[in-house]
Amino acid sequence: MTEAQIVLLLQNQRAYFASGSTLPAAGRIQALKQLKHSILQHEKEIHQALYQDLGKSASESYMCETGMVLSELSYMIKHLPRYAREQTVLTPLAQTVSRSYRKPSPYGVVLIMSPWNYPFMLTMEPLIDAIAAGNTALVKPSAYSPAVSAILEKIIKECFTTEYVAVIQGGREENQCLLRQKFDYIFFTGSQSVGKEVLRQAAEYLTPVTLELGGKSPCIVDSTADLKIAARRIVFGKFLNCGQTCVAPDYVLCTEEIKEELISLLQKQIKKQFGSAPLKNKNYGKIISQKHFDRICSLIDPARVVCGGSVNASSRQIEPTILSDITFEDAVMGQEIFGPLLPILTVKDIPQAVREIEQRPHPLALYLFSSSRRTIRYVTERCRFGGGCVNDTIIHLATSYMGFGGTGESGMGAYHGRTGFDTFSHQKSIVDKKTWLDLPMRYQPYRRIHDKLIRFFLK
Numbered sequence: 001m002t003e004a005q006i007v008l009l010l011q012n013q014r015a016y017f018a019s020g021s022t023l024p025a026a027g028r029i030q031a032l033k034q035l036k037h038s039i040l041q042h043e044k045e046i047h048q049a050l051y052q053d054l055g056k057s058a059s060e061s062y063m064c065e066t067g068m069v070l071s072e073l074s075y076m077i078k079h080l081p082r083y084a085r086e087q088t089v090l091t092p093l094a095q096t097v098s099r100s101y102r103k104p105s106p107y108g109v110v111l112i113m114s115p116w117n118y119p120f121m122l123t124m125e126p127l128i129d130a131i132a133a134g135n136t137a138l139v140k141p142s143a144y145s146p147a148v149s150a151i152l153e154k155i156i157k158e159c160f161t162t163e164y165v166a167v168i169q170g171g172r173e174e175n176q177c178l179l180r181q182k183f184d185y186i187f188f189t190g191s192q193s194v195g196k197e198v199l200r201q202a203a204e205y206l207t208p209v210t211l212e213l214g215g216k217s218p219c220i221v222d223s224t225a226d227l228k229i230a231a232r233r234i235v236f237g238k239f240l241n242c243g244q245t246c247v248a249p250d251y252v253l254c255t256e257e258i259k260e261e262l263i264s265l266l267q268k269q270i271k272k273q274f275g276s277a278p279l280k281n282k283n284y285g286k287i288i289s290q291k292h293f294d295r296i297c298s299l300i301d302p303a304r305v306v307c308g309g310s311v312n313a314s315s316r317q318i319e320p321t322i323l324s325d326i327t328f329e330d331a332v333m334g335q336e337i338f339g340p341l342l343p344i345l346t347v348k349d350i351p352q353a354v355r356e357i358e359q360r361p362h363p364l365a366l367y368l369f370s371s372s373r374r375t376i377r378y379v380t381e382r383c384r385f386g387g388g389c390v391n392d393t394i395i396h397l398a399t400s401y402m403g404f405g406g407t408g409e410s411g412m413g414a415y416h417g418r419t420g421f422d423t424f425s426h427q428k429s430i431v432d433k434k435t436w437l438d439l440p441m442r443y444q445p446y447r448r449i450h451d452k453l454i455r456f457f458l459k
Contacts, residue, residue: 001168002257009166011180013136014063016163022106022134025084027159029077031131034159036073039066039124042155046120049147054241055117055317056286064240068333068398072125075400075417076132082146083132083421091431094457096439098367099432104425106134107208108184113198115190116144116288117244122212123152126187127165129420135185136164143171144288183207185296185424189246192409210413210423212246213406214336217365219249220353220379221391223258225369229391231265234342235273237367237393239320242285243340244292247365250336251326251343253353259346263322266342267307270320278319279312287316287339288323295374296339308340350375354382362386362408367393377447386410 022028029393046066050056056065072348084104091100110130114123123141130137139156141149153167160166166176179201189212202209221230238249254262275281287293293316300309300321308321318340323332327342333343347353357366366385370376376390386406387396397404397416405414415423441450 001170001174002452003180005183006168006174006177009138009162009168010109010183012163012167013138013319016161017106017108017136022131022136022164025081028084028132028134029080031159031164032073032077032080032128034079035124035128035131035155036070038155038158039069039073041260042151042237044152045154046148049145049151050120052147053116053145054244054288055315056241057285060241060283060285061120061199062185064304065118067393068121069124069128072128072400072416072420076128076421079418080132080310080421083418084134092457094454095431095433097434097437099434102431104133104421107424107426108135109185110185110424111135111140111178111181111183112137113140113178113186113188113190114142115244115246116142116286117241119145119148121153122189126189126210126415126420129415130185130187131165133424135422135424138166138168138178138183140168140170140175143169148279167452179413185209187415187423188212195411200430203402210405210415210417211411212404212413213364213409213411214246214338215361215406215410216250216336217247217363217367217385217388218353218357218368218369219252219369220350221252221254221258221262221369222350222372223255223300224317224375225258225391226371227265227369229263230369231262231269232273233392234367234369235266235320238342239270239340240275242287242318242393243396244285244288244338246338246396247387247394248338249342249365249367252334253345253347253356256346256351256412259324259344263306263324263344264275270322274320279307279315279317280356284317287318290310290316293318296341299335299337299339299341301330301332304330350378354379357383357385362406362410364410365389365394365396 035318045428047058047061087102089100091098093143112126141152156165156167169387184204186202186207186209192213195211195213278284304323306322306324308319323343326345364386367386368379368390389396400417403414403419404416405411441453
């Protein structure tokens with residue numbers, strides 16, 4: 001799409017928003033219901049596209065993409081009328097005979113830029129929140145997942161006019177063109193390097209942004225943990241979508257005393273969940289592109305492999321792989337892995353684990369396996385991270401009742417449910433002052449009695 005076409009789309013969306021067509025809550029609900037109906041109608045096509053791009057099975061596609069989108073739609077349709085209402089708040093005594101209230105208002109035209117690893121969910125969920133809040137949207141899906149991008153465009157065209165929601169296909173050139181335009185809000189999910197560029201471009205117009213990035217999310221396992229459960233849940237969270245999950249456990253921190261037992265249990269779980277030959281498992285996916293496949297392969301040190309390590313270059317598959325005797329100086333610890341490699345690092349104790357985590361960029365997620373309430377409190381208080389789980393992995397993002405987002409280098413802002421509605425809304429603070437009483441104390445000329453009254457009201 002040319003820059004002139006993108007500018008025209010933007011102009012049309014601004015005109016549509018200015019008409020007030022997106023403001024009635026009933027219209028927003030109807031739009032979300034239509035979107036839900038279309039997704040259900042095209043569910044099989046969505047799953048076929050996810051298999052084509054990422055090798056995801058239908059079960060995993062529903063569990064991690066389509067089902068979560070439908071859940072967010074159901075939640076928002078149910079709660080939107082309450083979220084869209086004005087909310088009366090207490091009025092200070094000094095502003096007596098007034099009504100104070102907050103009025104949620106849409107930003108206007110928003111840009112949603114989504115990634116390739118969960119290309120359906122991470123496009124639709126922010127779009128649902130943006131529509132619920134009353135915005136129009138330009139959606140830019142990833143060029144790395146073309147099959148899903150195509151079905152996204154098909155569904156959106158069925159449900160919306162381009163003045164309301166439009167899809168922009170393309171790669172880097174289209175991304176740069178979009179970022180040169182003035183939007184009222186930008187929502188970006190992707191890598192830290194691209195997130196920095198989005199923030200730089202948004203600063204030109206002082207456009208507010210949400211950045212959903214990533215980072216190296218640690219998984220701490222202490223000696224009080226149920227190691228069998230820990231291994232089962234770590235394997236699930238790490239190797240889901242071949243490790244191409246922004247909140248996947250990036251590495252494990254444990255003490256030397258439990259290291260060998262934990263590795264043994266992890267190996268057993270890999271075999272149990274993926275079979276003795278994971279690369280022949282029809283439900284085990286693939287790496288998105290040759291570039292990413294080559295990068296992940298370069299991080300495998302054969303001397304450190306204790307499980308897995310085999311690859312299939314023709315299908316871009318890498319076995320679930322465990323690396324032992326890793327230190328923070330190794331290449332695999334120098335970047336977010338975003339693939340099916342799990343380094344195991346040892347620490348002396350939990351305080352050392354916390355120090356190691358805090359010395360590094362704040363992760364998007366943190367996972368802790370422990371039965372000690374003292375340890376749980378210590379880690380969750382001392383470590384700065386976006387969100388996480390105690391005695392599980394990944395599931396903290398699978399709810400509309402809590403916001404999901406990063407902090408520091410792992411992002412800014414959050415979404416899902418009420419948090420998502422608020423992300424795409426500006427809360428206007430309004431005082432409706434009555435006219436039948438007008439106290440003179442705030443007007444000049446000031447008198448001593450006025451000072452006393454002001455002090456009485458404002459103390």
